[in-house]
Structures are given as C-alpha cells and as structure tokens.
Amino acid sequence: MTNPIPDPNTQPLTAQELSPSYIKAFVDTEFLMREELRPVRLQLELWKADLTQREQGVLSTIVVFGGSRIYERPAAEARVRAVEAKLLLDRCRYYDDARKLAALVSSECQRNGGFCDYVIVTGGGPGVMEAANRGAHDVGAKSIGLNIVLPFEQEPNRYITPELCFQFHYFAIRKMHFLMRAKALIAFPGGFGTFDELFETLTLIQTKKIKPLPVLLYGREFWERAVNFEFLADEGVISPEDTHLFQYVETPAEAWGIIRKFYEFDGGQRQD
Secondary structure, eight states, X not given: OOOOOOOTTTSOOOHHHHSGGGSOGGGOHHHHTSGGGHHHHHHHHHHHHHXXXXXXXXXXXXXXXXXXXXXXXHHHHHHOOGGGHHHHHHTHHHHHHHHHHHHHHHHHHBOSTTOBSSXXXXXXXXXXXXXXXXXXXXXXXXXXXXXXXXXXXXXXXXXXXXXGEEEESOHHHHHHHHHHSEEEEEEOSOOHHHHHHHHHHHHHHHTTSSOOOOEEEEOHHHHHHHOOHHHXXXXXXXXXXXXGSOEEXXXXXXXXXXXXXXXXXXXXXXXX
16 A cells, blocks of 8 residues: 655644745845845835836826815814814815816726826825825726825725835935826815825926926915915025926916916817
8 A cells, every 4th residue: 555645734833944044035025124125125116116007007197285274164163272273274265176187087087998197196195195096086097006105094085096106215215206297286275195196396497307397286375374485586596497397286276277278189089
C-alpha cells in the first residue's frame, strides 16, 4: 500500500514558511512600511491614482479648493450659536455656489465614449469639497476626491464617484495629483489647507514650472481681506505682474465663463 500524497492545505506550516522573510514582498505590509521603503510608497501613491484616472477616462480636471467648515444652509442653521450665527449663515452661499458651479461645468464637459474633460476634483472632504462633488453628482457626472490621512478623522464625502475616491498619506503626492490634469483652479474661502494648495499653484505658475491656467479666487471680499496682494507687490516681494496670475469671481457663471474663454470652448469641445 502506497502512502497518500500529502495535502498541502492540511499540512502544518514549517518554521521556514512561518518566517516573515518568506512573505512575498508586495503583500508584506510590515516590510512596505519600513522607513527605507518610503520612495516605493511615494511611487505607489503616484501610480495608483494616475493609472486609475486613466482607466476611468479622465483627460483633464478642474480643481475646486475650499474650506471644510462651510456648510449647506440646513446644516449651518443646526450649528448656529449666538454670535456665530450671521457669519456661519453668510458662508452658506459658498456651498451653494460651489455646487452650482460644479454642476454647470460637469453638465457641459463630460463626453460620451468614456472620456471625460474638466472633471471636478476636490480634497474629498466636507464643506466646499462636498458641495463641488455634489454638484457633479447632481447631473450624473463623474468627480474625483483626493482624501488625505489626518490626525483627526476625515471621511470621503458620499458624492465622490466611488471609483475615483482616493486616500493619500503624503501631501506632496496628493498635491501633484491636483495639478497633473488641471485646466483651472477655483479657490473658495478656506483655511490653511486651501491657502497651501493655492499658493503652491501660484508659485508653480510664477516660476514657470507649470503652464499658465485660470486661477480663480471666489469671493473678492474674503480674499482681499485675507491676503493683501497689492501690499506684497508694493513691498517688492512679488512683481506687479504676479497680481495678474489670478482673478476674483463672484458667481458660478462668471467663473465658468472665464475658463471657457481661456480654452475657447465651442459647443462644449476643447480647443486647447
């Protein structure tokens, strides 16, 4: 009588097979998280979002930045507290306008045949980001969310196209993806994150690291109070022509009109 062939699924693992060194490198999370593997992780964050957008037919994007603490009116009303009331409710218009703007852009620009131009991309969180993703969702269009791992919890908003919802560890790679396909940038009022992303873009345009593109600051009153660009020019720390790298806008139609004119739209088709 011959011995039966051992079933590998029922045989106990050997000490060699149980060793961490035996785990395949590309599935070994502990190995991939080593300090020395940071360049590999940076590459993976760059490639994953890039390849996925290619597969989803995303040709170009319009970046919408803005604060996470700007709420839709019903949510704002629920949060109203005494002296905060007027300020909080006044900011609701930015949520509404970001939603309208994203719907306007998306309804005109997403082509048939699987290829999509001028896809709305946001940081993927709440506030203005949610509003912009929501506007695209309202008209049945794709939109992208680039979430980031933060010390406090940040969940992707529910209006992002699921296949285009990404999570990043590295701010640098995330900011690269904001601009890799960008045809315009619209900055609504926001905090440090919005300022960081806006000024990096202005610096890249100023230093000719990227081609010029429309940079629109939504809400002149907010931006002129927040940043005195004329003072910077008067002090000589930026050139007078640097104040022309951006424009102020007040309505969704005005913002979209500037972008359309920059790229000379004709019937919704790109001419750039």
